[in-house]
Amino acid sequence: MRLKDKVAVVTGSAQGIGRAVAELYAREGARVAVVDVQAEAAEKVAAGIREAGGDAIAVLCDVSSRAAVNEAADAVRAAYGPIDILVNNAGVIRPAMLHKMTDEQWETVLGVHLHGAFYWLQAVVNDMIERERGWIIFTSSSTAQNGSIGQINYAAAKSGGLAMVRTAARELGRYNILVNAVAPAAATEMTLKVRTDPRFADAVKRMPLRRHAEPEEIAPTFVYLASGEASYVTGQVISVDGGGMMVR
Numbered sequence: 001m002r003l004k005d006k007v008a009v010v011t012g013s014a015q016g017i018g019r020a021v022a023e024l025y026a027r028e029g030a031r032v033a034v035v036d037v038q039a040e041a042a043e044k045v046a047a048g049i050r051e052a053g054g055d056a057i058a059v060l061c062d063v064s065s066r067a068a069v070n071e072a073a074d075a076v077r078a079a080y081g082p083i084d085i086l087v088n089n090a091g092v093i094r095p096a097m098l099h100k101m102t103d104e105q106w107e108t109v110l111g112v113h114l115h116g117a118f119y120w121l122q123a124v125v126n127d128m129i130e131r132e133r134g135w136i137i138f139t140s141s142s143t144a145q146n147g148s149i150g151q152i153n154y155a156a157a158k159s160g161g162l163a164m165v166r167t168a169a170r171e172l173g174r175y176n177i178l179v180n181a182v183a184p185a186a187a188t189e190m191t192l193k194v195r196t197d198p199r200f201a202d203a204v205k206r207m208p209l210r211r212h213a214e215p216e217e218i219a220p221t222f223v224y225l226a227s228g229e230a231s232y233v234t235g236q237v238i239s240v241d242g243g244g245m246m247v248r
């Protein structure tokens with residue numbers, strides 16, 4: 001087991017990529033907090049992990065609220081002790097062309113991706129510094145580098161996330177805390193429209209692997225980055241996207 005007895009927080013793990021990461025982390029021996037704004041779905045994921053012999057709790061948390069994040073971090077510490085692994089994965093999209101985007105669409109996306117990630121970093125980092133160990137992983141996106149039509153809010157948030165990864169990696173390396181990102185492409189609720197809209201039908205054919213991935217194909221990279229195997233990897237973004245990044 002590659003994560004034995006590590007305490008992991010995975011935000012946005014009631015479904016999609018976060019769910020697959022939480023489940024695989026538990027199979028690798030971690031004690032996992034399934035953190036999400038969807039209480040019932042998070043509880044279902046945590047219960048499924050426990051039924052499979054793993055250790056997980058569901059923690060209700062809107063990551064865009066600092067108070068909610070601090071409360072959730074305290075709940076995880078009360079249940080499991082100090083947090084070793086933080087996966088900043090919670091995400092939303094609110095697409096609109098730049099000239100039509102509302103403040104609400106802009107603020108919602110930045111609130112979840114950027115503010116949420118920042119609040120969680122601050123909620124866990126002092127414990128990690130004190131213990132001189134920690135693994136922090138952001139779920140990034142090719143949009144961080146390439147931009148995306150109709151997603152200036154999401155592109156700004158994901159670019160900002162990468163800037164946070166690199167800055168945190170620089171600040172925290174001296175404490176043996178590794179900070180990295182995974183840029184995925186997977187069949188989830190978030191990508192449903194892109195996968196089913198005929199206007200995007202050609203996009204998958206341009207990808208070298210010519211298919212969408214299941215979230216389970218993304219999760220192993222999150223295990224690698226949180227395990228001892230990645231002990232000399234920090235400040236990096238690993239694309240797990242069927243080679244899509246090369247052909248955009």
Ligand SMILES: NC(=O)c1ccc[n+]([C@@H]2O[C@H](COP(=O)([O-])OP(=O)(O)OC[C@H]3O[C@@H](n4cnc5c(N)ncnc54)[C@H](O)[C@@H]3O)[C@@H](O)[C@H]2O)c1
Pocket residue numbers: 011012013014015016017018035036037038061062063064088089090091092112139140141142183184185186187188189190191
């Ligand atoms: N699926 C892809 O191809 C893809 C590509 C690039 C990046 N990503 C990123 O991967 C991450 C996971 O996305 P997904 O594809 O699994 O989508 P998803 O919609 O299936 O999952 C997102 C999860 O985040 C949770 N969430 C949303 N707002 C929240 C909040 N305020 N507080 C707590 N939880 C909240 C949702 O409830 C949900 O469980 C996101 O950061 C997304 O931007 C996904």
